[in-house]
Amino acid sequence: MKLLLKNGRVIDPSSGKDAKLDLLVDKGKIVDIKSRIVSKGAKVIDASRLIVAPGFIDMHVHLREPGQEDKETIATGALAAAKGGFTSIACMPNTDPVNDNRGLTEFIISEAKKRAVVDVFPIATITRGQKGEELTDMADLVDAGAVAFSDDGQSVENSQLMRRALEYSKPLNTLIIEHCEDKNLSGDGVMHEGYYSYLYGLSGIPASSEETIVARDTILAQEAKANIHIAHLSSKGAVEIVKKAKKKKIKVTAEVTPHHLILTDSHLKSYDTSLKVSPPLRSEEDVRALIQAVKEGVVDVFASDHAPHTPDEKDVEFNKAPFGINGIETAVSLLLDKLVNKNVISLKKFIRMISTTPALILGLENKGKICVGADADLTILNLNKEIVVDVNTFKSKSRNNPFQGWKLKGAPVMTIVGGKIVYPFSSSKSL
Numbered sequence: 528m529k530l531l532l533k534n535g536r537v538i539d540p541s542s543g544k545d546a547k548l549d550l551l552v553d554k555g556k557i558v559d560i561k562s563r564i565v566s567k568g569a570k571v572i573d574a575s576r577l578i579v580a581p582g583f584i585d586m587h588v589h590l591r592e593p594g595q596e597d598k599e600t601i602a603t604g605a606l607a608a609a610k611g612g613f614t615s616i617a618c619m620p621n622t623d624p625v626n627d628n629r630g631l632t633e634f635i636i637s638e639a640k641k642r643a644v645v646d647v648f649p650i651a652t653i654t655r656g657q658k659g660e661e662l663t664d665m666a667d668l669v670d671a672g673a674v675a676f677s678d679d680g681q682s683v684e685n686s687q688l689m690r691r692a693l694e695y696s697k698p699l700n701t702l703i704i705e706h707c708e709d710k711n712l713s714g715d716g717v718m719h720e721g722y723y724s725y726l727y728g729l730s731g732i733p734a735s736s737e738e739t740i741v742a743r744d745t746i747l748a749q750e751a752k753a754n755i756h757i758a759h760l761s762s763k764g765a766v767e768i769v770k771k772a773k774k775k776k777i778k779v780t781a782e783v784t785p786h787h788l789i790l791t792d793s794h795l796k797s798y799d800t801s802l803k804v805s806p807p808l809r810s811e812e813d814v815r816a817l818i819q820a821v822k823e824g825v826v827d828v829f830a831s832d833h834a835p836h837t838p839d840e841k842d843v844e845f846n847k848a849p850f851g852i853n854g855i856e857t858a859v860s861l862l863l864d865k866l867v868n869k870n871v872i873s874l875k876k877f878i879r880m881i882s883t884t885p886a887l888i889l890g891l892e893n894k895g896k897i898c899v900g901a902d903a904d905l906t907i908l909n910l911n912k913e914i915v916v917d918v919n920t921f922k923s924k925s926r927n928n929p930f931q932g933w934k935l936k937g938a939p940v941m942t943i944v945g946g947k948i949v950y951p952f953s954s955s956k957s958l
């Protein structure tokens with residue numbers, strides 16, 4: 528069915544468009560954009576006072592299927608994404624078993640086609656079994672549909688292997704995403720090492736654990752002339768390394784999560800295990816550096832690192848709880864409230880960092896833009912809508928989110944994937 532979005536403020540950073548326009552969607556594609564469109568038989572959506580943006584893309588999501596379906600499944604993770612305003616997600620391979628082979632990559636793609644309301648793009652592991660010993664068959668995995676490679680949850684410890692992965696990624700025109708962490712430096716740490724880890728009596732993860740690997744990987748990427756994407760950048764030192772690497776024209780991109788931009792290690796006073804995350808929440812100084820990095824373009828992308836865990840797993844003492852924040856349903860409102868509505872960054876920059884740039888980095892050609900012929904993936908925002916975070920309304924199977932009860936201004940109100948309204952779930956609901 529045709530969809531006609533009337534009178535929305537259409538913002539498309541890829542073309543510089545920012546105007547009140549009508550937008551017509553047919554057969555999964557954007558077919559017309561102009562100031563006034565009349566189309567017989569189209570379902571009309573009044574988008575006046577709303578923002579029409581290219582569909583948001585979360586390039587760092589953990590769907591937990593196969594193997595840990597009690598935390599999340601492809602279907603529930605996709606519903607959570609749709610509610611959070613995302614039209615596409617890239618899912619990390621540290622499932623059980625890990626996604627290191629064609630069969631599993633194809634399984635995720637076919638299950639997603641059947642059961643997911645958003646588009647799902649699998650990321651495969653860099654090393655077999657995620658063991659850090661030998662490379663996966665990257666060419667076969669790209670052929671099967673993997674959009675990137677990562678051993679997320681850990682770094683590739685062996686520098687020679689990492690160098691080879693970067694070299695192979697080039698002719699395959701694919702991307703290596705690194706979770707930068709030297710586990711020997713992290714040791715048994717559970718929070719950022721600093722004043723508050725001593726105060727709260729919890730063992731610390733030093734910033735050097737992240738920074739040494741960021742430095743190593745940018746050096747290796749330079750040598751291989753390959754792209755490297757740094758996942759969840761969290762420390763001031765890591766920001767400085769990425770900034771320097773970019774100045775030297777090394778092909779590095781980086782992402783940051785809402786929680787690393789908003790929360791600090793001082794919040795761990797509550798010993799709330801939903802605040803336990805890897806990399807850990809850092810100091811105020813680190814947070815200031817991250818916000819500056821967003822403003823300056825040192826950080827390219829917002830990603831949620833959506834990491835669902837069951838209440839049973841998180842409802843234990845702090846040292847024993849798993850790392851991870853369930854963030855895909857709160858990411859957009861947090862960023863709109865804390866960055867856009869407070870004028871830290873422009874709305875256009877926000878959209879660029881959550882749609883345009885992730886599409887470019889992942890090579891999703893028909894996504895992340897609003898133009899005739901592009902996929903009809905759209906995220907509609909109401910910048911004035913006030914919400915109160917309530918984990919009990921989550922579509923995710925899990926609830927481990929530290930923003931419970933927060934009042935936020937700005938929210939996604941409609942998510943359209945391939946011309947289909949996937950959120951609100953009953954699309955008759957008013958915006």
Ligand SMILES: [Zn+2]
Pocket residue numbers: 679680681706758759805806
């Ligand atoms: Zn990670």
